[in-house]
Amino acid sequence: MSVRHPGVSTDDCPVREILDRVGDKWSVPIVVLLGERGHRFNELHRRIDGISQRMLTLTLRTLARDGLVSRTVHASVPPRVDYELTELGRTLLVPVRALDEWAREHRDDIRAARQRHDAG
Amino acid sequence: MSVRHPGVSTDDCPVREILDRVGDKWSVPIVVLLGERGHRFNELHRRIDGISQRMLTLTLRTLARDGLVSRTVHASVPPRVDYELTELGRTLLVPVRALDEWAREHRDDIRAARQRHDAG
DNA sequence: GGGGTTACTAACAATAGGTAACCTAGGAGC
């Protein structure tokens, strides 16, 4: 814990705080789809390959808690719940898309590096 | 698995692939410090608050496998190992910094939203 | 009463991450 070399603690590293929220398995796919347009629960469930109902519930709940997603219940029958990005959620879309673009550009580089590594 | 509504599967979502690598607890702090300059093993160990030797080893190993970090062993006594970002690793710094900037700008919004949520 | 919609819970499995002890090799102290 040097003072001259200030280190990276969780407290003074906001990006870690964000990745703790958004770096989980499902937040980014949800945010990306909601960035496209609002979705209903089962609509998300159908479009996100492999997600379980439980994880969709939990992840939407966390995103709503953090003010990134809004949840609107319509008192209709059958019940209907719409999820959308909030203003804050839409701003998050910008760096997420930057990461997405990087990923698309460099996924082959990473795969190649991994193969070189595993072979050599 | 609708065909008309192409969903987000892990296969066609490169950003998920990246977050599976880099969304863990320690990769980003390491990449950020190495973006500053090259570091030796124990230098990283000292500057990253709370990381264990084991996790530092494991994370550096994965980053090296994916071609993001280079590892140079000097055959001296005591041994000396330098870690640096590769060219690929330096390009990753760009979107990571975008996320970092977002995090710094909006951490208060998220904290406020969470408090509102937990209170209400 | 069967089925679609939204959601919750319990029970369980897999993974991530932490702790602590040990290894290597040479040099210093004694």
Add this chain to the structure above:
DNA sequence: GCTCCTAGGTTACCTATTGTTAGTAACCCC
């Protein structure tokens, strides 16, 4: 000659978190 120190790990073991499957509830339409 023996012990301890250092840098950079490895190994074994344990727990906490994450995620899965499956089952249930409630609601109302047909």
